[in-house]
Amino acid sequence: MSLLMTDHKASNSNREKKLQNTNESPSLEYWMSSDIFLELKTYLQGIDSKSVSKIAA
């Protein structure tokens, strides 16, 4: 599989970079930018903190 990874890395990395660097591109960040999803973002942060505390405990 290593061969596959190498061959496709360049084109995909460009796309990922494009999606991360521009607000115009409809990456998930773009679709989630509305206020209607604010609670979802807070909820995910809450779940993450909970998992981290469990691991620490």
Add this chain to the structure above:
Amino acid sequence: MKRKDDIDRHLIEKLELLRLSDDEQTRIEIFCEYIAKIIEKATSQGKFSQIKPNEMSMSGLVKEIKLFPLGSFSLGHLRRDHLITDFSLVFEPLTENSPENIRPLVLETLFNYLKSENEAISAAGLARYQLDIRLEHLEDSNENKSCCLFIKDKNSGFGIRIVAAKKVRLHPDLKIPADYEAIIQIARVHQLLKRHSDLRENFNTYCLLLKYWR
């Protein structure tokens, strides 16, 4: 060793067939954005046309709507042989006492709105796509997916399939309704991939291949 090379070559050929080019990816993203913009302004009434008197308007039903991408499109690995994107239409009801069947009602209202908008946009000569808009009743045991809105561009073959999800109060101790689980799952995967960006390439490749073999 030769056998391993053969397998690698075979997988590369399959990936080439499946993976969208950057141009194709951009074109389908633009299509989704175009449809999303028409849909998301539905709550402020039709700009181009009037809803028929016997049909409910979106603004009479919901406060706000937004599309949330699901499945392959959301994580950036659509297949060339399946150019259909999936979205959840997240809506906030206008009143707390919303009708019990509000999900299909929202989709039906949106369907009427879109048909009307599409006709008006086409009549004005402003249409960028030749849209086929349908409301589909799915034979599915899952009640949340019993109805979906399907919009397809006749020329490119790009399509959007939309299910509806009522916005809910989220709390780690509260049970999440089934129609919101997919949204949370996608958001979590996205968050994890952002944190481990070095694994994204492998993730995309495996997803593409798994879909091909499925």
